[in-house]
Amino acid sequence: MGGRVKNPPLPEFMNLKMRANDNIPHLNPTFHFPDIVILVVIMDFTFTPEQEAFRQEVRSFLEDEIKKGTFRPMCDAWIQGFSWEFTKKVAAKGWLGITWPKEYGGLGRSQVDRLILTEEMLRYGAPAACHWFAERQIGRAIYTYGTEEQKQELLPKILRGEVCIGLGMSEPEAGSDLAALKTKAVEDGDFYVINGQKMWTSCARYMTHIYLVARTDPAAPKQKGISEFIIDCKLPGITIRPIIDITGSEAWGEVFFDDVHVPKKYLIGEKNCGFYQILNQLDYERSGMERLMGNYPLFEALIKFCKETRRHGKPVYEDPLVRSRLAQLEVEFEVGRMLLYRVVQVMEKGKAPNVEAAIAKPFCTTWEQHLASVATDILGLYGQLWKESEYAPLIGMAPHSFLASKGYSLQAGTNEILKGIVAARGLGMPAIT
Numbered sequence: 001m002g003g004r005v006k007n008p009p010l011p012e013f014m015n016l017k018m019r020a021n022d023n024i025p026h027l028n029p030t031f032h033f034p035d036i037v038i039l040v041v042i043m044d045f046t047f048t049p050e051q052e053a054f055r056q057e058v059r060s061f062l063e064d065e066i067k068k069g070t071f072r073p074m075c076d077a078w079i080q081g082f083s084w085e086f087t088k089k090v091a092a093k094g095w096l097g098i099t100w101p102k103e104y105g106g107l108g109r110s111q112v113d114r115l116i117l118t119e120e121m122l123r124y125g126a127p128a129a130c131h132w133f134a135e136r137q138i139g140r141a142i143y144t145y146g147t148e149e150q151k152q153e154l155l156p157k158i159l160r161g162e163v164c165i166g167l168g169m170s171e172p173e174a175g176s177d178l179a180a181l182k183t184k185a186v187e188d189g190d191f192y193v194i195n196g197q198k199m200w201t202s203c204a205r206y207m208t209h210i211y212l213v214a215r216t217d218p219a220a221p222k223q224k225g226i227s228e229f230i231i232d233c234k235l236p237g238i239t240i241r242p243i244i245d246i247t248g249s250e251a252w253g254e255v256f257f258d259d260v261h262v263p264k265k266y267l268i269g270e271k272n273c274g275f276y277q278i279l280n281q282l283d284y285e286r287s288g289m290e291r292l293m294g295n296y297p298l299f300e301a302l303i304k305f306c307k308e309t310r311r312h313g314k315p316v317y318e319d320p321l322v323r324s325r326l327a328q329l330e331v332e333f334e335v336g337r338m339l340l341y342r343v344v345q346v347m348e349k350g351k352a353p354n355v356e357a358a359i360a361k362p363f364c365t366t367w368e369q370h371l372a373s374v375a376t377d378i379l380g381l382y383g384q385l386w387k388e389s390e391y392a393p394l395i396g397m398a399p400h401s402f403l404a405s406k407g408y409s410l411q412a413g414t415n416e417i418l419k420g421i422v423a424a425r426g427l428g429m430p431a432i433t
């Protein structure tokens, strides 16, 4: 073996502490062997006292709201739980846009604070769908690419929890290949006239606005003729039809545009550069804690069920297979969590989490599918009953998750597409044309 293996750079896990401890003799950070250098680090993932205090504040708020009856914890609440009342309360706490720059009304707080906030929202299954998308990615797009007028008009509405913005990207024949989209936006005086159809638009029935990607130059190469708009759903010519998914949810919809006249001032960013803008947004869309913890209420309830339930005269937790499968879930959950923390680390440095998000999302959504399978197995036949049945254990969360989780590895980029990103940009393999 020739040469030394290069010392890898020490990751700084956000402002969480991670240090090489050279005070402890047997844990000196580097041991030098003839041919290799082995790096030993103590990874201390504790949060700062301020961060812990913030977590407690969020927990107390959520527990109070549950006691007041504002919501009942549910799976997929970040994407299917629509409660304007809850969103307004979160806004009143100042927790919408906490990482946004102060000049745009945000609190300019760290990505770690947002991580803590979202982790707790998901842990408690809080109904955050009215504001999740706008807070997560649309606000950022507006303050990054928008005009001053757009910032003044739209950002305060997001921060006050007054608008719900759906994501209008996919079309019947443009999913993974988003650049194949056909919805057209044609200039006409002070307007763009929109014609076409969007598919799987999140929040469709509830949204006040849609963030639309449309073709503005049909003659240009497909990635180069696309622009982004923010559109008020009250404009004439917009028809929304719910998509009833495999779980019976109507959280998504088809949106039809029939000669919709959108004032030109609602073009976001540069005309014909929308595809590159949206790629950046997608990194934020696919990389949050919601890709791991959307069904966390089921995980917690399942563990409690196993601790408290007796079957055939014995506690369920005594079954070695049950113990092993739950332990395996816990191991995978912690790995997924670390992958998502790494995403936050990258964002904290002001970079878009591209490869990191592409690594984390397939792993984490696969974990959610695994959780749903384990829950279904452990709960047995009763576990297949829907929440409407009085006999459904864990208020029917298992069958919901089992069916809903099939879509997790499609939405916001399929596993195949994301692994392609990891191969090309993570491993530097030449792209396949």
Ligand SMILES: Cc1cc2nc3c(=O)[nH]c(=O)nc-3n(C[C@H](O)[C@H](O)[C@H](O)COP(=O)(O)OP(=O)(O)OC[C@H]3O[C@@H](n4cnc5c(N)ncnc54)[C@H](O)[C@@H]3O)c2cc1C
Pocket: 167, 168, 169, 170, 171, 172, 173, 174, 175, 176, 177, 199, 200, 201, 202, 203, 252, 407, 408, 410, 411, 412, 413, 414, 415, 416, 417, 420
């Ligand atoms: C629950 C759910 C919610 C969604 N929410 C939204 C939303 O809010 N807004 C929105 O705009 N869209 C949304 N989508 C749409 C989602 O982004 C698309 O479903 C996704 O991009 C895949 O596109 P497609 O369904 O057209 O499948 P296709 O692109 O036709 O893919 C079909 C299969 O082929 C594979 N494939 C395609 N291209 C390649 C390739 N180059 N290499 C290898 N394999 C490939 C895919 O991985 C997939 O398995 C949602 C979808 C679901 C299921």
